Amino acid sequence: MENSIEYSWPIIPKYKVCEHDKYGIRKKHYVLFKERAHSGFDITADYGTEVKSMAKGKVVCVGFDGTTTEGHDEFNTGYGNRVEILNDDGRRCVYGHLCEILAKEGQIVDNSTIIGKTGCSGGSRVPHLHIEIRKTNTEETGLDYTLNPLDVLPKLDFSKINLEFKTEPYAELWKKMSSEKDPWNFSKEDIWYSEDEQYIR
Ligand SMILES: [Zn+2]
Numbered sequence: 001m002e003n004s005i006e007y008s009w010p011i012i013p014k015y016k017v018c019e020h021d022k023y024g025i026r027k028k029h030y031v032l033f034k035e036r037a038h039s040g041f042d043i044t045a046d047y048g049t050e051v052k053s054m055a056k057g058k059v060v061c062v063g064f065d066g067t068t069t070e071g072h073d074e075f076n077t078g079y080g081n082r083v084e085i086l087n088d089d090g091r092r093c094v095y096g097h098l099c100e101i102l103a104k105e106g107q108i109v110d111n112s113t114i115i116g117k118t119g120c121s122g123g124s125r126v127p128h129l130h131i132e133i134r135k136t137n138t139e140e141t142g143l144d145y146t147l148n149p150l151d152v153l154p155k156l157d158f159s160k161i162n163l164e165f166k167t168e169p170y171a172e173l174w175k176k177m178s179s180e181k182d183p184w185n186f187s188k189e190d191i192w193y194s195e196d197e198q199y200i201r
Pocket residue numbers: 038040041042129130131
């Protein structure tokens with residue numbers, strides 16, 4: 001194991017970061033509608049954007065995950081289509097909510113390897129990539145087991161990343177989540193498509 005390896009962004013962030021995207025405690029989770037820890041960082045993305053590995057490593061797990069710690073087991077909860085990579089520094093990374101998985105279990109990857117395409121599968125309500133960096137090679141998630149990806153990835157000036165996400169029907173929810181005034185002022189009515197496989201995919 002190497003002590004330090006190079007990390008790079010898996011996709012280039014284009015859209016403004018919302019409070020709901022950030023690592024840490026979320027005041028209101030948009031699937032569970034209650035306070036919940038977020039063990040990763042979300043990057044809103046156009047459906048089908050190519051995702052690269054953040055570091056050198058080996059693919060340890062691919063496939064659909066529909067389970068959450070709340071005990072749900074449905075098509076629209078959990079990480080959705082995800083890839084898990086054990087990096088050469090011993091950390092395990094999760095890439096969630098993909099529409100397509102391109103990596104194979106056992107594959108050796110580096111920062112230029114395309115491992116999948118962004119989507120809105122599992123517990124996603126706006127197309128995005130969930131990235132999670134676990135401190136060790138563990139299947140456990142939660143704030144105790146993970147790092148804030150922003151502390152690991154190259155620094156970005158988020159004040160310059162300010163495009164609005166406009167793809168319907170998700171844009172209405174995204175607009176509320178990106179509001180400066182009250183980014184938690186969204187409700188189930190804004191997410192009427194949550195059971196529809198045409199949108200949660
Ligand atoms: Zn996330």
